[in-house]
Amino acid sequence: xxxxxxxxxxxxxxxxxxxxxxxxxxxxxxxxxxxxxxxxxxxxxxxxxxxxxxxxxxxxxxxxxxxxxxxxxxxxxxxxxxxxxxxxxxxxxxxxxxxxxxxxxxxxxxxxxxxxxxxxxxxxxxxxxxxxxxxxxxxxxxxxxxxxxxxxxxxxxxxxxxxxxxxxxxxxxxxxxxxxxxxxxxxxxxxxxxxxxxxxxxxxxxxxxxxxxxxxxxxxxxxxxxxxxxxxxxxxxxxx
Ligand code: CA
Numbered sequence: 324x325x326x327x328x329x330x331x332x333x334x335x336x337x338x339x340x341x342x343x344x345x346x347x348x349x350x351x352x353x354x355x356x357x358x359x360x361x362x363x364x365x366x367x368x369x370x371x372x373x374x375x376x377x378x379x380x381x382x383x384x385x386x387x388x389x390x391x392x393x394x395x396x397x398x399x400x401x402x403x404x405x406x407x408x409x410x411x412x413x414x415x416x417x418x419x420x421x422x423x424x425x426x427x428x429x430x431x432x433x434x435x436x437x438x439x440x441x442x443x444x445x446x447x448x449x450x451x452x453x454x455x456x457x458x459x460x461x462x463x464x465x466x467x468x469x470x471x472x473x474x475x476x477x478x479x480x481x482x483x484x485x486x487x488x489x490x491x492x493x494x495x496x497x498x499x500x501x502x503x504x505x506x507x508x509x510x511x512x513x514x515x516x517x518x519x520x521x522x523x524x525x526x527x528x529x530x531x532x533x534x535x536x537x538x539x540x541x542x543x544x545x546x547x548x549x550x551x552x553x554x555x556x557x558x559x560x561x562x563x
Contacts (some may be wrong), residue, residue, distance in 0.1 A: 330356040331376040331446045336366040336392065337408070338384050345435070346379065353439060355446075363387030367395050375403050376446045382409035382420065390423050397424035397512070404445045408433065424512060452499070462498055464559050466537030466546050471495050478536040489514055493529050497547070497557035506554040530555055 333355045337343045347357045358375070360366035363384045370378065378396075382389035393405055407420040407428045417428050427441055460472040468477040471494065474486045486494070492514045497505060510526055530549060534541040548556040 330354055331450075332356045332358070332374065333442070333446075334358050334360060334366065334369060334375040334378045336360045336363065336378060336384065336389065337381040338362065339381075342381075342408075342431070346438075349435060349439065350442065353443075355442075363389065363392040366392050370396055370401060370403065371399070376449055377442060378403055378405045379442070380405050380407055380425070382407060382416070390420060393420070393425055394423045404449045406441060406445055408438075422508065462494075464537075464546070469494055469498075476536060479539060484536055490529055490532065493526070494533065494557075497555060498559075501557055501559050504550045504554050504556045508554075510554065526555065 331354075333350055335343055335346050335350075335357060337346070337359070338361050343359055343361075347359065350357050358369065358373075360369050364387050366378070366380070367387070369375075380389045380392060384392070387395075389407060389409065393407070396403070396405070404426045405424065407425045408431060409416065409420070409428075410431045412430045420428050426445055429438055429441060460470060462469045462471070467479050467481075469486075469491075470476065471491045474488060474491045476484050476486055476494075478484050493510065496510065496513055507523055507526060511521070515521060527549070530547050531541070533547045534544050537546055538544045546557055546559070548558065550556055
């Protein structure tokens with residue numbers, strides 16, 4: 324780890340002692356601070372009390388399974404990254420885990436090197452996000468100026484336009500991830516929450532609206548991109 328100021332804080336949620344030991348030993352060796360929860364209930368409690376840079380979450384747990392733990396955590400708007408670990412290997416389980424808000428998935432028996440690499444990747448990605456999370460209330464770029472708090476913007480012609488709360492939220496999310504593709508699932512999770520999922524068309528319409536406000540030519544956008552089958556991307560830098 325190049326950043327030695329503060330060790331990344333990991334939580335392992337796993338009821339099998341030998342796997343816990345293996346993970347703890349190797350992750351501490353890599354420079355992480357490691358906490359252990361042996362049940363899902365304990366994990367939920369710990370997550371409420373402390374920030375973790377990553378949760379390694381087993382699916383088959385006594386009392387409360389890992390999927391439910393993940394769901395419970397996400398319902399409380401806790402965005403710590405989650406790496407699912409499970410003996411279950413069916414595609415359906417993977418999809419369910421990711422759909423419930425997991426960030427990655429690894430099946431047992433896992434390759435230790437691979438696990439360590441994925442952990443490192445998730446932790447550093449999260450750190451990057453955290454650093455950009457405190458976006459100021461007003462964001463200015465060559466397409467216009469957005470005031471997230473006031474829910475309004477100045478469009479490409481300098482005209483004031485009102486934004487809905489959801490439009491502001493989506494703009495903020497995309498701009499925070501400048502240059503990165505944000506998945507539909509993630510947008511739905513963050514902007515719409517869990518209960519009311521709109522159709523994909525709704526996000527498309529929002530993006531069309533943004534283009535109208537901020538793009539010189541809506542048909543060949545330079546800021547707001549749709550990545551077919553994956554999600555959406557904002558890029559602040561115009562590419563020729
Ligand atoms: Ca287990």
